[in-house]
Amino acid sequence: MIGEMIMTMDMINNYGRKFLDWFMSKLGSIAIALIFLAVCFKVIKIIVKLLRKAFDKSRLDKSVAGFFISAIRVLLQFLVILTAASMVGFQITSFITLLGTAGVTIGLALQGSLSNLAGGVLILILKPFKVGDYIVENSTHCEGVVVSIDIFYTRLRTYDNRTIVIPNGTISNTSLVNISGRGTNRVDVKFSVAYESDLSKVKQVVLDVVDTIDGHMTDKPVEFFIEEFGESGIEMYVRFFTPFEKSYDAKREALWKIKEAFDANGIEIPYNKLDVNIKSDGQEKA
Structure with missing residues (x-):
């Protein structure tokens, strides 16, 4: 037992010395990387503020604007962190390759969901209809009043108070009729x-x-x-x-x-009539 504890302590000391040696050798690079991170994060905040002001002045839906701002912020921060890691000396090429492979695998597995996500974003941006409109979706012939537009699905309410859930990927890739678009x-x-x-x-x-x-x-x-x-x-x-x-x-x-x-007013509405003629003893009877 004591021997195992001594071996464990030696391993910890060995790793500690290696990390300390690496840290001292990379101290200058780490300092530069930290300064780089601080400056870039400040720049990202400024970019996000400018984008938010630009979106506020446009007619873009607030939910769409928030989605785009969040996506841009995360992407920029990710790129900055990767750059800082490469400045310290980390080999990020293999990490990027692994990330790309994982992204392709996840994308294939979630192809339908990603299609619905893209369709939801397109609907929010292009606004072919809005909540309260009565639409007819031509591929499935579903129709009703739009009660909600989510990222993945759009919900309709029919006249008989049923709820129809249509994937946004289906709506964005087919034609539809907005009956109430003009009031x-x-x-x-x-x-x-x-x-x-x-x-x-x-x-x-x-x-x-x-x-x-x-x-x-x-x-x-x-x-x-x-x-x-x-x-x-x-x-x-x-x-x-x-x-x-x-x-x-x-x-x-x-x-x-x-x-x-x-x-x-004595106006006749026509309907199909059937006259039956019966022949009996050589005579025709109606």
Whole structure:
């Protein structure tokens, strides 16, 4: 036991003498490296302050600005520390190689997450939509009101109060429709009338209904037109504008009131009919 303690003490003394000899031989380099670190860290603080002022004057989102400032600060500090280590005499080439290999490995393992991170940053910078907008994502056909934009995911709330979570990488790499981007929305109502209907009367009845719709913007034009001649009737459209938040209810109200108005004015809505003819004893009966 005593012999092992003596050997341990000798090893500690040996390492201590080696470290002291190395430290004394590198004392000048260490002093220069410490001064270099102090000066460079001061310069980094000045650069960060200038960047923060520049971002404050721009329209860049605060969360994006904070992300960029933090990333730049960490990168500059890392480079300064590596430079100071090389000044003391450390071989940083192998360390950089190892770090690069580890970075590639981690990047491949987290490819999906990094794609979502990059997509989140792009969304925050380019702002194709914001919280409160109603969007339709075309690749998955998900739609709803944007309730949050996180770094990795965007969350939507549907009309039936469900929450949809979409990866930012998916949103940034596909097309989408921002329905509420301009604050108003066009309501398209499609309906059919029989070929025997008086089209002038149909138009007047429908336009009168549109005037009663809650949220109808009277300063916007109302479109009324025939889309096509169908097998059973004439396919028609009426289009009008409402504030975005009232567009969903406005379409349901318009459909309800158009049906009531057609019934009140004797306008027929066509539907498929099947006539069955039965032949019995050589005579045809309907």
